[in-house]
Amino acid sequence: MNYSNFIKIKKVSVIVTIACLFYEVGFSQNTDGVRLVKLDEVIQLGIQNNNQLKMANTDVATANENLSQSHIAKAPVIGLNMAYNYIGNPKVFEGFYEKNTTIDYYHHQGSAGIFGSMPLYYGGAINNQIEKQQLIVNMQESVAKMTEAEIKQTITTQFFTLEKLYKQIEVTKQNILNTDLRIKQLQSRVANGQNLKSDLLRTELQKSNFEVAVFRSSNSIELISNYLDILTGLPTNTKLKPVLDGILIPKAEVSLEESLADAYENRYEIKRSEINVKIAESSLDITRSGFKPYINANLLFNTQYPAQWPNYTDNILNYWAAGVSLGWDISSFYNLKHRTNADQLQIDKSNIALEATKDVINQDVKAAYVRFMESVRNITTFKKDVDLALSNYKIVKSRYDNDFALISDIVDAELQLNEAKISLNNANIEAIIQYYSLQYAMGKL
Numbered sequence: 001m002n003y004s005n006f007i008k009i010k011k012v013s014v015i016v017t018i019a020c021l022f023y024e025v026g027f028s029q030n031t032d033g034v035r036l037v038k039l040d041e042v043i044q045l046g047i048q049n050n051n052q053l054k055m056a057n058t059d060v061a062t063a064n065e066n067l068s069q070s071h072i073a074k075a076p077v078i079g080l081n082m083a084y085n086y087i088g089n090p091k092v093f094e095g096f097y098e099k100n101t102t103i104d105y106y107h108h109q110g111s112a113g114i115f116g117s118m119p120l121y122y123g124g125a126i127n128n129q130i131e132k133q134q135l136i137v138n139m140q141e142s143v144a145k146m147t148e149a150e151i152k153q154t155i156t157t158q159f160f161t162l163e164k165l166y167k168q169i170e171v172t173k174q175n176i177l178n179t180d181l182r183i184k185q186l187q188s189r190v191a192n193g194q195n196l197k198s199d200l201l202r203t204e205l206q207k208s209n210f211e212v213a214v215f216r217s218s219n220s221i222e223l224i225s226n227y228l229d230i231l232t233g234l235p236t237n238t239k240l241k242p243v244l245d246g247i248l249i250p251k252a253e254v255s256l257e258e259s260l261a262d263a264y265e266n267r268y269e270i271k272r273s274e275i276n277v278k279i280a281e282s283s284l285d286i287t288r289s290g291f292k293p294y295i296n297a298n299l300l301f302n303t304q305y306p307a308q309w310p311n312y313t314d315n316i317l318n319y320w321a322a323g324v325s326l327g328w329d330i331s332s333f334y335n336l337k338h339r340t341n342a343d344q345l346q347i348d349k350s351n352i353a354l355e356a357t358k359d360v361i362n363q364d365v366k367a368a369y370v371r372f373m374e375s376v377r378n379i380t381t382f383k384k385d386v387d388l389a390l391s392n393y394k395i396v397k398s399r400y401d402n403d404f405a406l407i408s409d410i411v412d413a414e415l416q417l418n419e420a421k422i423s424l425n426n427a428n429i430e431a432i433i434q435y436y437s438l439q440y441a442m443g444k445l
Contacts, residue, residue, distance in 0.1 A: 034241045035234075039159055042232050042240075046151045049233020053151055056144040063137040070133040073126045076118040085109045106306055113302040120324070123292025124285065132282035139275045146268040153440040155231055157433055158224050163242040164429040165217045165224070171422050172213050178414050179207040186407055199408050206411065249379070249428050250435040256369050259442050263365045266443025270361065273354040280350045284343035290336050293328035361441070368441040372434040379431055382424040389413075389420040 047053065087107050091100045119126065182203050189195040225240045234240075264270060301320040329335075396413040399405035439445045 034239045036243050037159075037240050038243050038245065039156065039247065042155050042159055042228060043152055045232035045234065046155050047148060050151050050231055051233075053144065053147050056140070056147040060137070060140045060144050063133070063140040067130070067133045067137050070130045073129065074119065076116050078114070078116045080112075080114055082112045083110065109306065111302065111304045113300065115301075116299040118297040120295040120297055121292075122294045123289035125289035125294075128282055128285040128289060132279060132286065135275055135279045135282060139272060139279070142268045142272045142275065146272070149268065149440060149443070149445050151231060152445050153436065155228065156436045156445070158228050158231070159242050160429050160433045160436075162221060162224050162228075162240060163244060164426055165221050166241060167425045167429070168422055169214050169217045169221075171418050171425070172210050172217070175415070175418050176207055176210045176214070178418075179203060179210065179411070182407060182411050182414075183207065189407065195407060199406070202408060203411055206415070247432065249431055250372075251376070254369070254372075254438070256366065259365050259369050259438065260362065262442040262444060263361050264358065267361050268443065269357050270354070273350070273357040277347065277350040277354060280343065280347040284340065284347060287336055287339050287343050290329065290332045293326060296325045296327075298323050298325055365438075365441045368434065368438040372431070372438045375427065375431040375434045378427045379424070382420065382427045385420040386417070386424050389417040393417045 085108075087105060087109055089105050089107075090103050092103060093100045183200065186195055186200040186203055190197055190200050222239065225238065226236060228234070228240055229236050229238050299320075299322050302318070304317045306315060306317075393410075393413040393416070396405050396410050400407065400410045436445060
């Protein structure tokens with residue numbers, strides 16, 4: 001190699017290396033138009049502002065209002081009625097309209113009454129209806145908790161996916177800078193006839209591919225940020241950048257048996273299925289209450305003016321009454337037979353649905369556990385890949401510096417090293433994502 005050309009190449013290498021350092025510092029500190037967020041922050045925003053969760057909480061409030069309404073069935077019914085009539089002079093006919101006599105009648109007639117009724121016994125229907133409504137409240141609460149857990153899971157996955165993309169861009173931009181260095185070197189070597197132009201074109205093509213990868217990752221960041229904006233209630237088009245302070249790569253310290261036990265105890269899907277069974281049983285109890293009689297206590301006060309007609313006197317008649325009424329729909333003994341059978345079938349169906357839910361959760365936990373263990377093991381594998389790629393790069397660089405390797409060889413070695421770093425970073429982030437997925441499957445998120 002010509003000594004003067006060698007010196008020029010070394011100078012270019014130093015300049016580009018210094019530029020790389022400044023570029024990396026600028027990239028890590030440039031947060032213009034980007035909102036830095038932590039995981040706890042976006043989760044809290046999601047709980048506060050997510051519209052799906054707001055609707056679920058509204059359903060809980062509605063169910064509680066319906067529960068309060070069902071308690072009113074135990075309260076007495078109180079009513080007031082009043083009436084006023086103007087009565088014209090009546091005629092009394094003899095025979096078949098042969099003769100009539102007009103009676104000078106008192107034209108004004110009025111009455112008023114107050115009545116009350118108190119349910120004493122309705123075959124347990126009122127208590128069963130209150131119990132059923134309480135179960136519906138519990139059901140809506142479990143749905144709200146499920147919605148909250150799903151939102152946490154979605155936010156967590158998207159949060160770490162963002163971090164993965166930012167790291168990919170960071171490494172890929174380093175690839176671009178390194179490729180720029182190689183292109184400058186190749187341009188000089190091609191001009192001196194030391195390399196073929198195809199080597200230069202191949203390196204420029206690699207740079208173009210890197211730029212396309214950065215462009216795609218940047219678009220993905222925009223889309224995921226917008227999705228997180230919707231989930232958390234932030235202004236749309238707010239670009240987010242994760243901050244991973246205090247978040248460590250989890251270790252494989254859980255067992256499948258413990259994970260399944262936690263899932264059966266904590267997952268709201270199981271609790272909801274259990275409530276569905278109780279609701280079906282409550283519906284059967286309400287139907288069976290139709291076989292029983294119902295008893296009411298009644299109270300009445302009435303006033304009437306004039307006291308009677310036609311032989312009335314100009315006076316007021318007042319009276320009150322108190323008593324007990326009994327009602328019994330005898331036809332219910334054959335009318336409710338099929339409804340009772342249908343309620344029993346619904347109970348059986350709800351029990352089957354409960355077992356099916358347990359099967360689904362069993363599969364979810366096993367899948368999450370296997371993926372988590374796999375992601376933890378992948379970290380070890382990719383660490384070895386980075387070490388091997390680094391060793392290979394050092395060897396190739398030493399050979400290249402001594403003119404025993406082509407520039408395409410060192411470019412390939414650099415690519416392998418950077419790809420290994422990207423894979424290791426993705427493996428670290430994936431382990432965190434799978435850890436939170438397992439926590440969700442266990443009902444602990």
